[in-house]
Amino acid sequence: MEIKNIVMIPGIMGTRLRKDKRTVWPLASIHNAHRELIYESNLDLDPYECLRLYYKRMEKYLSEKNFNVYVFPYDWRKNNLDQLELLKAKVNTFDGDFAIVAHSMGGIIAKLFVNYFEDEPDLVSRIKKVITLGTPWNGAPYAYKAIKYGVNIPEWFPMIMTALTSKKIAPGFASLYQLLPREKYTQLAQKYGKMHFLEFEGTPIESWDQIQDEYYVPLIKRNFSDTAYSKIILEFEELLLKEFTIDHHEVIGYGKKTIYTVKENSYNEPENHFDNGDGTVPIISAMSDNSIKYFICENHNGLAKNWNVLDLVENILNTVSDPISDSSVIKSDYEEVKDASFSGNVIKVACPVTVSLSDENGNIIYGSIEILDDEDIEELFSEKYEVSTIENTTYIFVNEEILTSNNPNRKVIIEAYDSGPTSVSIEKYENGNVKKITTFDTFNINPNINAELKIVNDFIDSQIILSETGKDDVLLVPNIIDLEEKDEIILPKTVFNITADDVIVPEKYPNSIVVSENVVLTSEGVEKGSYSINGTFYSINGNSFKLISPGESIPLKLLTGINEMVLFSKDSLGNVEEKKIINIYKVTDRDPIISFEFYPHMYKLLISDNNDLVYENLGIPRAVSEVKFDNNDKVFGEDILYIDKQRVISINITNIFGRATPFELTVDENAIKTIFEGEGDHNNLKEFLELLKITQPYDQIMMHKHAGRGGGVLRKLTKANIQNAKHIFVRKNNLKVDVYKGIEFFISFQNFTQDIIIKEEENYPFEFIVIDLESKNEIRSKEFSAFVKAEFHEEFISEEINIVFDDDSKSYKGNFIVSELKDFLKDYWKPDSLEDIELVIQERGTVIQEVTTEKIIIR
Incomplete structure (x- = not known):
């Protein structure tokens, strides 16, 4: 054929x-x-x-x-x-x-x-x-x-x-x-x-x-x-x-x-x-x-x-x-x-930063095109080295010709373009199986450090020399491991400590810790297992792992709120102890928050703590606040009616660490009324805020021209903007002021739940009554709607929530379908990082007006 x-x-x-x-x-x-x-x-x-x-x-x-x-x-x-x-x-x-x-x-x-x-x-x-x-x-x-x-x-x-x-x-x-x-x-x-x-x-x-x-x-x-x-x-x-x-x-x-x-x-x-x-x-x-x-x-x-x-x-x-x-x-x-499986020696260089590898003659083994000239490129294709990479690990396959060349200067030179922990090992393969491993202690590399791996036949006398300008060379000697089956491998065990200006370890949750400022991680040492210790590593909030040496203390950069730290040690064979996962809750002195909400006929004093839910879950007593007025006339709990005077309020807050912080704030009720009556200007507002210890520069200032979604925001403090704004918001440290102009009533929630367990709940019902600010009587004739919004990579706004007045309970009722939020979050890799959402109540009418916004914590 x-x-x-x-x-x-x-x-x-x-x-x-x-x-x-x-x-x-x-x-x-x-x-x-x-x-x-x-x-x-x-x-x-x-x-x-x-x-x-x-x-x-x-x-x-x-x-x-x-x-x-x-x-x-x-x-x-x-x-x-x-x-x-x-x-x-x-x-x-x-x-x-x-x-x-x-x-x-x-x-x-x-x-x-x-x-x-x-x-x-x-x-x-x-x-x-x-x-x-x-x-x-x-x-x-x-x-x-x-x-x-x-x-x-x-x-x-x-x-x-x-x-x-x-x-x-x-x-x-x-x-x-x-x-x-x-x-x-x-x-x-x-x-x-x-x-x-x-x-x-x-x-x-x-x-x-x-x-x-x-x-x-x-x-x-x-x-x-x-x-x-x-x-x-x-x-x-x-x-x-x-x-x-x-x-x-x-x-x-x-x-x-x-x-x-x-x-x-x-x-x-x-x-x-x-x-x-x-x-x-x-x-x-x-x-x-x-x-x-x-x-x-x-x-x-x-x-x-x-x-x-x-x-x-x-x-x-x-x-x-x-x-x-x-x-x-x-x-x-x-x-x-079938038995001609790979046999040879593999040098493994693992480093989370960009590196270039060359031999003792300067020939490039592995590198990036941005750092090579034409002569280097030409040389590449005549080299004896085989190289494979996966993410941050480079494998160099060393053939017998190199090992038996009797070249006493045979080296692999490692140079980095950033800093990070670097581990080097040499694996000896026989018919596809690793029979011997030569390892070195993990070391930190940076652009100023040059690492030279000296290659010697069978690697017994191999070594790494770390050279840094202005410092003595550091010699790393190998640890040779002949692989054999062990009845039981004993893993390393790390002892560490976390210190801070203030520390609380909840009795019921030993893997959680609450801290304030100046948080430091210290490695107290590592107990050796079956093999020698290669290094101890830690990571904060899923970032790259970093190396910490025995006895070393490292300041931790934490976010305010919840942080997750993962720590473990590995031995020279790569065996790793069970990861230690510690939840670190960082609390700053900006908590609790002292908030004033000013309305035409009254104002509210609210003291809240963003960490209240954390404290509750961990069984930690909450911060304690004590409030005293120099004049208690027309003070009804958190609701205060105007008496047209300057009212001095003394607040003493003892945080969860037992540290007391006193505040003495003055509310000039006449000054705020001029703002409502349209007579006040930016100077009046600044003077009013200064009595509340809110001074320029402010952390945040916003003036909304009208309520509702997409309302225009004014940020420049001028008389015209103050007079045109329906809502003024100013924040400095842990002090906040909201001024609501042209608002005739306020919302009082009857069953408001501060958090949603999103994995368990399908519905979020809520109920409220409406109070006329002037007469203090309930209003039952208005029509309302609501929506839920959140910021998470992109803005989430729910479908409109219909609100009806229930004659039996004498209150307004609505229900948010939680699955809407679930569907939105499922497209994201780590939806758990969404911490809260907002429930927005609107009054229906010729113009839809935003009446109130309540924060809901997501769990």
């Missing part, structure tokens, strides 16, 4: 793409045009030829062997199911039988094509052979890494695309999700004793349902529609898993370090474990069930241009009875290569 027509299908990213005759893939990373690859922005790019770097040799080789080569370039960003009709159109441009030669994802397209058109025998019968090279039939962990963390292209030096850029655009490529490890991959990993492909904080994710439901579905829904999972995964897999009867030959790479596991450690940094494969596709994924298999020690992209592979492809196409008889490097038996 003679085959003369060849359809060549490249893999993912193997086709050049352009927009309006302008190339958008591939480009140097210094360009910004990679945004054109974002699928939502550019649904249709023009795929015009395969990437010559990887496929030109194969195309030329087969052409010179008198084959007619038809290259199928395609938009590799799209769902692979979208390529099938296009491929059909391509093969219909010529007559006669043909073979398919496909690399990587191109092999998946080939199989989908055969199965999709199985009911068109005139088409399928033309396909005489399918030859696939490095096809990830069962998916690859590398795809998960690309979607979630991004990848440098190429890995060792991101000249084409940085991981940061790919992290932004790759999640929009439907094809990439079709390369994720599938259920068959997890079964094969278990069968062949390989590590599970996902692991979090030392716990492998073994359940396929858990992988699918907790990791895959959310990834797809985040970037596509809710129904996309069915088309991108389920329909795709149904077609792919059908067996086909075409004569199938596959070439599989082996013996190269290949990602088998993506794991996140306790400080949320991803790491990789490596085993046998072609550097991208694990060998257990590259083998399909029904095919003739050939194995060669070659990396993934090299498969399409390896001369031995090209000779093999020619022999298969020519139906040579033993296509590998002349080759000593190609194997046909998996048993011969």
